[in-house]
Amino acid sequence: MKKTAALAIVFAALFFLQARAQDENASTVLTVWNMPSAADKNQLDVWGSETETFEKMFPGVKIKGISREYKPQEFVSVMASGKGPDVAHIPITAIPSMAKYGFLARLNSFTDGWDQKDYMPAIMWDSVKIDNDVYGIPYDSYFTTLFYRKDIFDKCGISGPPKTWQDIITISREISAKMPDTWGIALPPDMFYFIDFIWQAGGDVYSQGKLNLNSPAVITALKFWSDLKFRYKAMPPQDILYESDIEQLFSAGKIAMMPGVAKQLPVMARRYGLDISNVVIVPLPAGDGGAQAWHAGGEAFVINDAISPEKKKLAFEYIKFRLSPLTQLSRFMMMKQLGMIIFPGDFSCATNLINRPEFANVKGLLSYAHAEPTYYKWPMIREDFNRYVLEKVFTDSDVDYRQVLYDFMERIKKEYNE
Amino acid sequence: MSDDIFGKVGNELSENAISGMVEEELRSHKKEDASLPIIKLKLAPTAESVVDIAKRREKREKSQVSGFQSLSSSNLAKVNLVNVIKLPDTLSQTQKLKKVFRYRRYGMQMRDVPQLRRESKPLPERRKQDFGKLRRYRAQKKRLGLGLIMPAMIIFLLFSWMPIFKTFSIAFQKFQTINSAEYVGLSNFLNILSDAKFWDACLHSGILSAIVIVLGTWLPLFLALYIYEARHGSSLMKVLYFIPFLTPAVPAAILWKWMYNQGFGVINSLLSLFTPGHQVAIGWLTNPHLVLLSIAIVFIWKNTGWAILIYMAGLQNIPKNLFEDAALNGASVASKIKNIILPSLVPVIMAVVFIQIINGMQVFSEVYIMTNGGPVGSSEVIATYMYKKAFLYMDIGYASGVAVFFLFLLVTITLFRMNLSNARKAAK
Structure with a gap:
């Protein structure tokens, strides 16, 4: 009896393995980490429809979609185990370090002869290139912008958004005077947003292969952030407000302005009940010298370096399909049909839909866009800057900016040989 | 009053003396029936053939003297000394009383009560031909144990020990x-020694553990004492305190982040x-x-539940007679805590302290999220x-070095704890 049961289990296991092997042989399975989550039902429908079309175009290929937000630990672990996805969507800022550790395939041979390549902004290509080697295909693009609450502006009789740093101060004063419980703006201690102010002050963080974080522009930007909080009381009195706190306060109407990227808005609507119709997106104000600047970011498709050359080719076909003008147009149509809000961030940065009214807010933003350094140590330096400079500036009103920056540069020199 | 009886219970007591004392005790403790050992006597029916309480009561009534008064140490000898029990000095007062009343019930020592004596059967004879069977049976039994433990053992080795060796x-x-690792010897460990950030992190972990030891050890102890002594709702309180422990760390940290x-x-x-x-x-x-x-505070809130349970188990292991003796001697609550509970709970407190140190050193989710x-x-x-070094700074070798260093730190703490408890056992 026992022997019969054991034999039955062995046969069942063999049958299962055989069936699986046959199934895998019948079609090539392409694992992609870009499927929207089940919470975004409409987005999932759009993705499903595109996948179906691709599978019809390539009958031997099956797409296995996995819904994953990019998390470094998860991505590193799965790639290091050799079981990583064939294609993934990751932020362009993560590309330098992931490429350095050998996870990402070099894509020059694919992109060199690709006709869509030239339709993508050069700044986006710069973000995925390391020493002229391409490690990612830019997908969407976003720009840091300023969100403002139209309802608060209307209540306070403010006619338009701030155009300069000085306007931020003036508008914040007006708001605080008319609505005592409401503040003008909130800024998180995050280099992601602070870097825009450095550029607006006429500086840069990385030039000619060197970090440049104690320049006068950095000091000017630091002083402006500190003054907004401690001198002009334009920001809420809390020591530190992280991004999620600011999103919550903005959604609750306690803050009139915040920096952000358009993609954040639907998330804020879902999480904190933000009424998107009350929000206006405008370019970030110019610095005291009149310099307009914000940064362009986005996500890029990457291909796993560990897969076979044939699979890499197929993976590139998939990326090409997703970025083709036809797919982008059908996506736009379907989103309209489903009554979804159109965000430029849902489309390729090479989209030919830029003249549509839905894209009006981002049209022209590229002219003043900057990219973060494609230096593999940048994410670490950015994290340290948040911790040891920005958090210090927000928690200490008497801070000596020069000393803080000097100490930081010393620390960086010691730790990263910079 | 109640401690007088213990003063008077000597090695030799007559049945009359005992019954007199018992009745007096029952009269004086009518309302304190919950914790006094003497109350147990109420339940024991007295064997008619051995002690005739009614007769003695009659005698006492005649003499118009209460049993307790007549049995004062000076006139013990005057009482009828027919049923005299010899009690060894090594017994505690409670044990003496128990023996006395068992004797009263059965009229003999417990081991001599016929219905309680088990009939002994002769052992079966060992036959030579059965030895082989026995050996096979023993081998089968051994294999069964091995077979049963194997799946769990494989999983344990695969998921617990393999990552440790790999680290x-x-x-x-x-x-x-990722595919080109280079052997650097002790370089990662030497770098750790001169890494100011690592030592800052160690200091913060140490401070966190110190707060956890101070608050996370004593607060649950007092709560456990309160629950132990509570007459009503102790089960509900145990559940309420234990619920945070069951809450996953991530939602708990998010919740507290909002609250803070x-x-x-x-x-x-x-x-x-x-x-x-x-x-x-x-x-x-x-x-x-x-x-x-x-x-x-978040960490303590989350871990108080299990610490209370451990303390409760410790409290339940303290012999009840210590509390009873203390109560009879009129000890206050503070005195009971100082002289009975704390000395008895030392091993449990030490265990909680060391577990809290180790847990406090390992705290991650609360810090990462909040x-x-x-x-x-x-x-x-x-x-x-360690996490940031591995996944943000991508220095996996260095992060593993920190992990190994950290492991040694925790192992040292654990060994110290084991040595301490062994030394205590040896001292005893």
């Missing part, structure tokens, strides 16, 4: 890319009720001097530092 090997390597929020958190809002006209805005998670305390090491690095602990 050890990675700790001696430096990764240029400087601008609109419920804690500051509640505090503002006590300061009319002034909005309290304490930066629980944004003030570098407060942040570790705030994290420790502060991510901020503000200004003041809540960076070893676990978050």
